[in-house]
Amino acid sequence: MSVFASVVSGLALSLSFPRWSLFPVAWFALVPLLWACGRARRRDAFLLGWLSGMAFFSTTLHWVTISMSLYGKLPWPASYALMLLLSSYLALFFGLFALGFSAWTRRFSLAGPLSAPFLWVALEMLRGRLFSGFPWALLGYSQYRFLQIIQISDAMGVYGVSFLLVLSNVAIWSIVTRRPAAVALAAVFLVGLGGTWGYGQMRLSQTMIDPERTISVGIVQGNISMDQKWDEKFRGETLKIYGRLSHQIAGSLPTPALLVWPESAVPFVYELDPPDREEVVRVSRTERDYLLFGSPAVTFLKQGAPLLHNSAYLLSPQGSILARYDKIHLVPFGEYVPLSGLIWFVNKMVEGIGDFQSGRDYTLMSVDGTSFGTVVCFEVIFPELVREFVDRGATFMATLTNDAWFGDSGAPYQHFSMAAFRSVENRVSFIRSANTGISGFIDPHGRILAASPLFKEAVLSGSVHPGIYRTFYTAHGDFFGWGCVIIVFATAIATGAPGPIPTRLPRKKKERE
Numbered sequence: 132m133s134v135f136a137s138v139v140s141g142l143a144l145s146l147s148f149p150r151w152s153l154f155p156v157a158w159f160a161l162v163p164l165l166w167a168c169g170r171a172r173r174r175d176a177f178l179l180g181w182l183s184g185m186a187f188f189s190t191t192l193h194w195v196t197i198s199m200s201l202y203g204k205l206p207w208p209a210s211y212a213l214m215l216l217l218s219s220y221l222a223l224f225f226g227l228f229a230l231g232f233s234a235w236t237r238r239f240s241l242a243g244p245l246s247a248p249f250l251w252v253a254l255e256m257l258r259g260r261l262f263s264g265f266p267w268a269l270l271g272y273s274q275y276r277f278l279q280i281i282q283i284s285d286a287m288g289v290y291g292v293s294f295l296l297v298l299s300n301v302a303i304w305s306i307v308t309r310r311p312a313a314v315a316l317a318a319v320f321l322v323g324l325g326g327t328w329g330y331g332q333m334r335l336s337q338t339m340i341d342p343e344r345t346i347s348v349g350i351v352q353g354n355i356s357m358d359q360k361w362d363e364k365f366r367g368e369t370l371k372i373y374g375r376l377s378h379q380i381a382g383s384l385p386t387p388a389l390l391v392w393p394e395s396a397v398p399f400v401y402e403l404d405p406p407d408r409e410e411v412v413r414v415s416r417t418e419r420d421y422l423l424f425g426s427p428a429v430t431f432l433k434q435g436a437p438l439l440h441n442s443a444y445l446l447s448p449q450g451s452i453l454a455r456y457d458k459i460h461l462v463p464f465g466e467y468v469p470l471s472g473l474i475w476f477v478n479k480m481v482e483g484i485g486d487f488q489s490g491r492d493y494t495l496m497s498v499d500g501t502s503f504g505t506v507v508c509f510e511v512i513f514p515e516l517v518r519e520f521v522d523r524g525a526t527f528m529a530t531l532t533n534d535a536w537f538g539d540s541g542a543p544y545q546h547f548s549m550a551a552f553r554s555v556e557n558r559v560s561f562i563r564s565a566n567t568g569i570s571g572f573i574d575p576h577g578r579i580l581a582a583s584p585l586f587k588e589a590v591l592s593g594s595v596h597p598g599i600y601r602t603f604y605t606a607h608g609d610f611f612g613w614g615c616v617i618i619v620f621a622t623a624i625a626t627g628a629p630g631p632i633p634t635r636l637p638r639k640k641k642e643r644e
Contacts, residue, residue: 137229184226196214345594357535360395374413389420528560555577570589
């Protein structure tokens with residue numbers, strides 16, 4: 132029964148994320164797992180949590196098999212095996228949460244359950260940083276459409292929403308299981324929920340932009356299939372598609388506007404291919420607009436060795452290069468193979484030219500004197516990276532991506548939802564241009580103002596205003612998340628256990644509850 136309850140928790144939690152997006156489920160989905168951990172022996176709690184995590188991640192991240200099998204050329208059985216391997220690693224964090232929850236709730240009637248939200252956030256912080264980090268499907272992301280709740284992200288980041296969700300689950304669990312501290316836990320949750328709701332309503336009523344300054348933006352979604360994207364025979368056709376769509380949208384925008392193409396929209400090394408480069412320059416000159424697009428770039432070292440980058444370029448209306456940003460946070464096994472000297476037999480799951488090298492500079496770009504930052508694909512899931520751009524002066528953000536790797540799955544929707552949190556955390560608008568979708572506009576309150584369909588050519592137009600509100604999160608980063616880490620560490624020391632791992636040291640009778 133406990134095993135069944137744990138698996139149900141994981142499956143229910145997955146329903147709160149896109150594509151299902153049944154976000155209310157997240158407020159109670161963990162209750163079966165908490166119930167199972169409360170009944171189980173401490174040495175079994177970790178396994179129950181791990182099983183719940185396996186159920187959650189294997190359903191939420193099943194889309195990784197698409198990129199591995201279709202584009203990495205792995206057999207389907209091998210791709211599913213690797214997906215389960217990834218899920219089993221991520222499920223360890225659920226296991227550690229279950230272990231800590233079981234240990235501390237047995238020892239403390241009120242403080243034990245209250246420690247659960249802190250422990251969950253601390254483990255999410257760890258997951259987002261360990262082995263280059265994978266903060267995908269953090270619990271708080273499930274609420275991206277619940278605008279009143281996510282406004283606290285401008286102080287606490289996405290982790291504040293995760294905290295509140297776990298607190299809700301703990302309060303419900305305490306009532307269902309008739310814990311002695313149920314009334315106190317419910318009261319704490321209701322106060323937290325009321326405060327969060329009130330704060331959200333206040334923020335939603337405030338203006339976070341400069342209404343006097345406007346940047347007209349046109350987003351172009353070329354919908355180039357992965358079978359054609361890097362094929363030289365289709366290069367000319369690709370550029371024609373982007374040129375045609377750019378002309379279509381530019382006609383409805385005042386000049387100069389900012390035209391935005393997706394990641395690797397230009398499927399060649401832009402600065403090293405003059406004939407094809409001229410086709411891109413012609414778009415900017417003809418439309419008399421700024422042009423932001425993704426393309427591979429090369430940097431040559433003094434000894435002549437080339438370094439390949441996944442980059443974003445900004446062209447002036449005259450076609451000259453105004454700025455270039457080289458992607459800083461690369462995708463492991465997608466853009467490079469970590470420890471390639473040791474695991475030389477592992478191929479990258481991406482077609483293209485060699486291994487990419489990480490950039491170093493948080494390059495700010497400018498349109499008519501308005502500074503903005505650009506992140507490429509995977510980078511938007513890292514709160515601290517986007518925060519760095521805004522902290523250095525970006526007044527709005529753009530993200531260029533190519534989610535065609537994931538097919539018609541939940542991944543593009545999950546990816547898009549995380550950009551909404553980056554907007555709220557830093558109170559800046561976000562422009563998203565994706566090769567096959569979802570492209571769109573997000574305002575500083577996290578509202579999705581426009582979104583394109585998947586796997587269709589599309590153009591979107593809109594106005595972006597510079598952000599004028601400097602948030603606590605922009606100024607101080609993951610202060611709340613690190614605070615949770617410190618509290619968990621201090622609790623572990625105070626209770627005589629190294630983290631959530633149970634101790635075998637005997638305790639005196641008077642120390643027991």
